[in-house]
Amino acid sequence: MSAGIAGQFRSRAAEADAARFGLWIFLATEVLFFGPLFMGYVYGRMHLGDAFAAASRHTDVTIGTLNTAVLLTSSFTMAMAAEARRAGARAARGLLAATALLGCAFLALKGFEYHAEWREHLVPGASFAFDAAHARGAEIFYYLYFAMTGVHAVHLTVGIAIVIGFAVRFDRANAGHVEIAGLYWHFVDAIWIFLYPMLYLVGRAG
């Protein structure tokens, strides 16, 4: 990236606008990328409702809730970082680091959770074990669970890499860059806010 503005833009503001707008469109594509998984979930809830509820009760709601808190906090620090960068405050760097750290904490907790599920034979496939009445539907639930949280974790990993990159090369990251990274980070957070009730809470209601 050259220090100046790209030749096709009339001003730095126009360039920043285009970048922000481009990222919003990208986030729209990302929402639709998750779409088939949500559709699969809708299908499961409609046709295999009992099994989905039973399977949902086997998820680790403690870690899930903790993770939701961690990710929401990381979104807060990310928003603060963008705000601080706009104001030119040096605190932005620390806030970026905190965001990345919280993201890593989320992934670590998720790893523990996956490990426990692996031990309990909740990973779909040949060794999947669940009480016979709901085995088929539960397997589909866990298939969707791993697909959704897995794709989400991949997105989060990319986000962490970007945020670490900006924290390390702080002089190269202008306010626009940090803001765009923030948009992406909040999107990852927003996806999780949908996943959390769908996967952890639904079976526990009522």
Place this chain on the structure above:
Amino acid sequence: MTYLGEGYTLRSWLSTHDHKRIALLFAISITAFFFIGGAAAAFMRLELATPAGDLVSDDTYNRLFTAHGVIMVWLFLIPSIPNVLGNFLVPMMIGARDLAFPRLNLASWYVYMAGGILVLGALISGGVDTGWTFYTPFSTMFSDSHVVLTLAGVFVLGVSSIMSGLNFIVTVHTLRAPGMTWFRLPLFVWAIYATSIILVLATPVLGMTLTLVAIERVLGVGIFDPALGGDPLLFQHLFWFYSHPAVYIMLLPAMGVASEIIPCFARKRIFSYRFMAYAIIAIAALGFLVWGHHMFVSGQSAYASIVFSLLSFLVAIPSAVKVFNWTATLYKGRITLSAPMLYAWGFVGLFTIGGITGLYLASLALDVHLTDTYFVIAHFHYIMVGGSVMAYLGGIHFWWPKATGRLYPEMWARVSAVLVFVGFNLTFFPQYLLGYQGMPRRYHAYPAEFTLLNVFSSCGAAVLAIGYLLPLVYLTWSLLRGAAAGDNPWRATGLEWQTPSPPPKHNFEDTPVVEAGPYEYEGART
């Protein structure tokens, strides 16, 4: 100093950020894929020239039509007009120096090539026999071919589509020249803009769906196979949620091209410009609501079918608006039947036939008889080949002088346009009759009573092949020997014609200021 003169090394081409050079990179690769896909079609027509399945085995035939479908849809039709003509023209038409994200644009070509190589790899190593639709559970459980490799290729091609679409949307929003308001945009830009919206909203759904198919095939767990408790209809819904809008990805840019060519050679302002723009948006929006018409006999509920049938009929309204407006544009025009105009006329006529037979297929009761017959094949080839390919060739001819600075031999170009038109009709009109009589698609042998029409169809394919190969010859000749074209050989309006041919690196010496609407032609004969 033109954009072609900025560097002559291979490296200067492969690392370029110039939208015009990237358009040419796309043009070269897309042309190559087109002829590979066309070769597959040629083998199929050869096989079908006789009733017996004597040229290739049934399994090879499955792989042939799949190769033809996958290559023609994802490697040719979807990227053809947007990535070749759109890349070249959109920045010039709106008075911009380049697209908003030039590096993303180049990345889009590399990603496209990567996807193309994956698909070709699958073909070379034995091909795929699922058909281009990858229907489950056949694709996940039973197919004994390179499904996952092909799915990976199509996924990667989808990423390229999204990159291009995003780039166009941001470009049209942020880089219009002073005075270039939304309702002064050429209709081609409107068409690319609407197409880009479809690209960014529909393609990700296909990406995830194909990923799920691949996971299901590799790991044996999933949501599409009834044996696993899943639902194959879910796959069809998700697949067609992308693949029906994909038809409009192929068609809308073609409409944009026709809307540029017809006013120019009729020397008249386009009739009802605003409604043409609205119709483009309406078709793009309706395109998202009709995917269920591919599933009338799949077992979805009758109510769903009725609703989808009705919505499919609605698409005819904006389509008819466009056809009537093109016709009205011609009325009392000073018409020159140049090669691009012939292609544009061919486009309008063939698109109309294809669209009206689409209404036959959108009728529930008729579709029960016609589905999966050659009637369907004829219908979508009239739309995709008679529509998109005709317009693509017309656009190539129309903007060839702008891109290269040289003229092509007009007589040969007209011969080629007529050959394509005649060959196309001879190939696909008999298929309507075959389908109506009940010949099913995707069979490599057929009862003897279908022989005559199939022979017609195969002969037509030979004529069509000549029509497609001719431009390769005379356009190459034109590159080397063609007469200098000058800035504006057609005396067309539009910003892209107000800069030298070939254009300089950043399109315009000074940023143009727009003071009038598009298509300010001198008007009708009195």
